[in-house]
Amino acid sequence: MLFFAPDLYEEMDWSKTPDSLEQELHRIFPKWKKGTKYTDKLMKVPLKSSKEQWVLVHVEVQADEDNDFSKRMFQYFYRIFDKYNKNIYAIALLADPTYTFKPTAYEYQFHGTHLTYAYNAYKFLDQDEEKLLQSDNPFAYVVLAGIYMQKSRNDADKRYQFKRRLFELLLQDPEKNAREYVHSLLYFIDYVLQIPEDMSKKLQEEVKPMIGKEANDMDKTKHPDPPTLKPLLDELRQEGKELGRREGIAEGQRERTKEIAVAMLKEGIPIESIMKVTGLNDEELSEIKSRM
Numbered sequence: 001m002l003f004f005a006p007d008l009y010e011e012m013d014w015s016k017t018p019d020s021l022e023q024e025l026h027r028i029f030p031k032w033k034k035g036t037k038y039t040d041k042l043m044k045v046p047l048k049s050s051k052e053q054w055v056l057v058h059v060e061v062q063a064d065e066d067n068d069f070s071k072r073m074f075q076y077f078y079r080i081f082d083k084y085n086k087n088i089y090a091i092a093l094l095a096d097p098t099y100t101f102k103p104t105a106y107e108y109q110f111h112g113t114h115l116t117y118a119y120n121a122y123k124f125l126d127q128d129e130e131k132l133l134q135s136d137n138p139f140a141y142v143v144l145a146g147i148y149m150q151k152s153r154n155d156a157d158k159r160y161q162f163k164r165r166l167f168e169l170l171l172q173d174p175e176k177n178a179r180e181y182v183h184s185l186l187y188f189i190d191y192v193l194q195i196p197e198d199m200s201k202k203l204q205e206e207v208k209p210m211i212g213k214e215a216n217d218m219d220k221t222k223h224p225d226p227p228t229l230k231p232l233l234d235e236l237r238q239e240g241k242e243l244g245r246r247e248g249i250a251e252g253q254r255e256r257t258k259e260i261a262v263a264m265l266k267e268g269i270p271i272e273s274i275m276k277v278t279g280l281n282d283e284e285l286s287e288i289k290s291r292m
Helices: 006-011 022-029 069-084 129-134 140-149 156-172 177-191 198-210 214-219 230-266 271-278 284-292
Strands: 039-046 054-062 088-093 104-112 114-120 122-123
Touching: 022 039, 022 069, 054 069, 069 088, 069 104, 069 114, 069 214, 129 140, 140 156, 140 177, 156 198, 198 230, 230 271, 230 284, 271 284
Parallel strands: 054 088, 088 122
Antiparallel strands: 039 054, 104 114
């Protein structure tokens, strides 16, 4: 909402969790035809101005050119409005590959009866890629993934380059991109920009140096691992656990060595002998003595 409707975003009460009305939407609007599935979302979001005031957010994602799209947007509107009688914010995310497909309104005329229903529309292919790359809003990566998907529909090499670019941007500076979103964004990009298996393995090797400790951070999220990165993440997490185990053993051995040094100091054994037996240096023994 901050990305698409910043003014409305400021009016919403984000201290309360929005309610999904997606199932309700499917009940009041049956599918157009058997086997057809539309991507749509209907959310109920409270406003700051009043405890009883809220707005319905209707998001429609359109991936193909459809001459009936505006009519369907209008039908969504009047059925939702009829059921809830609340303010509705509607936006169509046009993620299709056709530059000329830019529906923004539904017009109806019949012998003096005239209706115009206009809605918000966001055309992915019209967006400036450099501005999206400079955006501080992590949702810009979702839009970029949609743009790159269309620009590489029939070119696996180009899709690989796009995917690698987005992965690198997210992994190189997770703080800039809001760490809590990185995992889900990687998963989304991985799903949208699918590449052949041999390219996926190549991508794993190229991004491995960038992940590092991020592997353990991602393990703490509720999101599933991106399929392309899952083997790599599993490997890095196992390496981290093994390293932690070895460090734990080494730390235990070092503490035991210090205990032996303490006992030998108490017995008045010369420093040189203690250093020879324990392997501790003069500085370390001095610290132990000061603690005693």
